[in-house]
Amino acid sequence: MEYKEVVAYLNSYRKALNEINSIKEQIAEIKYSKYSYGKWLASLPENIEANEKYLRVIANEEEMISRLAERSANLNNIAMKLEVMINSVEDPLFHNILRLRFINGHSLKMISKEIGYDYDYTRKLNKKALDSINGLIEKKADTKRHISLC
Numbered sequence: 001m002e003y004k005e006v007v008a009y010l011n012s013y014r015k016a017l018n019e020i021n022s023i024k025e026q027i028a029e030i031k032y033s034k035y036s037y038g039k040w041l042a043s044l045p046e047n048i049e050a051n052e053k054y055l056r057v058i059a060n061e062e063e064m065i066s067r068l069a070e071r072s073a074n075l076n077n078i079a080m081k082l083e084v085m086i087n088s089v090e091d092p093l094f095h096n097i098l099r100l101r102f103i104n105g106h107s108l109k110m111i112s113k114e115i116g117y118d119y120d121y122t123r124k125l126n127k128k129a130l131d132s133i134n135g136l137i138e139k140k141a142d143t144k145r146h147i148s149l150c
Contacts, residue, residue: 001137006130009137010102013082016075023072030061030068088136094129101126 001009037057086102089095093115100106100114112122 001134003127003130006134006137010082010086010098010130010133013079013102014105016079016082020072020075020079023068023075027065027068030065034058034061085133085136089129089132091129091132093125094132097122097126097129098133 034057037054083103086095086098089098096115097111100111101108106114108122108126109119111126112119115122115125117125
């Protein structure tokens with residue numbers, strides 16, 4: 001993998017977490033609207049047509065919640081795989097840099113202050129850390145290829 005591909009791959013962790021949080025907010029909004037609509041309907045006189053409409057709305061909202069929950073579960077799997085990949089980096093400094101950058105979302109300038117190295121040296125360490133992740137990705141791909149050949 002190229003440097004940019006490795007960075008994009010690791011950045012997908014932050015994107016997955018952001019999307020998971022967005023999904024949680026959407027689910028909360030749907031549940032609130034369902035609750036509000038139910039309270040409003042209860043305040044009206046009995047109306048079969050309104051009740052049927054309410055039941056259709058509830059069914060649609062439940063379907064949407066189900067789809068969002070499934071998407072959230074898939075994103076959690078992606079995030080966990082990336083976190084396992086970062087945790088498998090043996091060098092503690094590389095591991096720390098990768099964790100700060102891709103899990104915590106810190107910039108290289110922030111990381112350089114946290115680890116106590118100047119920015120240029122931190123950039124070099126970051127490149128080496130990405131090379132170590134790339135090695136793990138290639139090793140995993142080679143293992144899969146080897147298994148499929150057997």
